[in-house]
Amino acid sequence: MAARRTSDEPAFVLHRYDWSESSLILEVFTRLHGRIAVVAKGAKRPSSNFRPILLPLQPLRIAFGGEGEIRTLKGAEWGGGHVMPTGDALLSGYYLNELLIRLLARDDPHPALFDAYGSAVQVLASEHGEALEPALRAFELLLLREIGLLPALDAQTMTLEPLAPDARYSLVPEGGLVAAGERDGRSTLSGSEWLALGDSMRDHAPFHATLQQAAHSMAGLKPQLRALLHYHCGVATLRTRQLMIDLQAL
CATH class of the missing domain: 2.40.50.140 (Nucleic acid-binding proteins)
Structure with missing residues (x-):
């Protein structure tokens, strides 16, 4: 044959x-x-x-x-469409590539994630530097959801209690979304922010909707997603992340 x-x-x-x-x-x-x-x-x-x-x-x-x-x-x-990203955008693209290599099994199709990746790369190749960080957070969220590592964002994971819009919650690698204690020192988002992020990922154009929503929650969202990704990748720091840190220290 x-x-x-x-x-x-x-x-x-x-x-x-x-x-x-x-x-x-x-x-x-x-x-x-x-x-x-x-x-x-x-x-x-x-x-x-x-x-x-x-x-x-x-x-x-x-x-x-x-x-x-x-x-x-x-x-x-x-395929055409854009030129190679440069500078921080290029390193960010390598970071996305490392996530895909570490977290995706071979021969496991994810057409929606492929489309989100293509949209993220277009943002990296553009001259809109202010969209770089939100684009990374949006892709991280969609990647985690696509491969089943992101809990539902409308309820506490362990108790299934609906999120209160004004309360604060943390995304914890071992336990999903949990109510934030006053002294636990974790990064948090409000219930309304988590709910809005969950809604944006169900949009007909999920990458761009999630990018726009992530831009409003950057300070609290970044460390929580980083901890979750490192946990599932089995490393303390991704290689591309360490390279960024080393370059910034020069």
């Missing part, structure tokens, strides 16, 4: 590894097949058509074949 071939698949390169003197292994996030690994034979040669195409944070249309854990890349074209 001939190996199945997929063509014209929307994709982004998440990471690349040397495979031989002339070839690369790519971690690729595709819309209909999820995260997959492909070998790009000859991609490191100066004459390769792949060489200027297989870049991170660039929308691609790819063709690949094979049934094994690592498929063979047959073709790739730039």
